Amino acid sequence: EPEVTQTPSHQVTQMGQEVILRCVPISNHLYFYWYRQILGQKVEFLVSFYNNEISEKSEIFDDQFSVERPDGSNFTLKIRSTKLEDSAMYFCAIPGFSGGASDTQYFGPGTRLTVL
């Protein structure tokens, strides 16, 4: 199972502030995914990112959200102006060892975002 870490593990922020969540795979990957899970609810897809471009995004992923790969290894999710309803666990996912889109997605430990 491929390894991926996420930082921070918990982020508390004030409404309207910008937050950046980071995902760091142990090995090099071209595909990245972000999902979120509001407390007690299902896991929801946000966006997939391939080779420095968004390949698919959900209706949740509006203009407040952006993703990038700033240095070739880290993969970030930015929320520009957080709202109370952005409070959730955010998971980064990477494909399995084949690294392809068809592979199983393995999830990082998640970042719990709390917006006050």
Next chain:
Amino acid sequence: AQKVTQAQTEISVVEKEDVTLDCVYETRDTTYYLFWYKQPPSGELVFLIRRNSFDEQNEISGRYSWNFQKSTSSFNFTITASQVVDSAVYFCALRDTGGFKTIFGAGTRLFVKA
């Protein structure tokens, strides 16, 4: 549209009982993948199994087994001789072979009492 339904919100069993978690899916795609993930109280999502739509063989892994029936669009998960450590939320999920997003069901919370 794709959809995954896990009708059982919570199940409570006593240790050593067998338990089956139900999953029913909908998709218009002819080829797709089905998954089960486990979310223990610590919160991470742990991959358990993946099944390709063209492979209807059932699978057993230790105390876990999975029953995939394409005719009824179901992919059920059975834990034999449950243990307290099996207590978690279990998610069934679906992804079409040409897509990137995995669609999750609402999850079933399993409590295993000693």
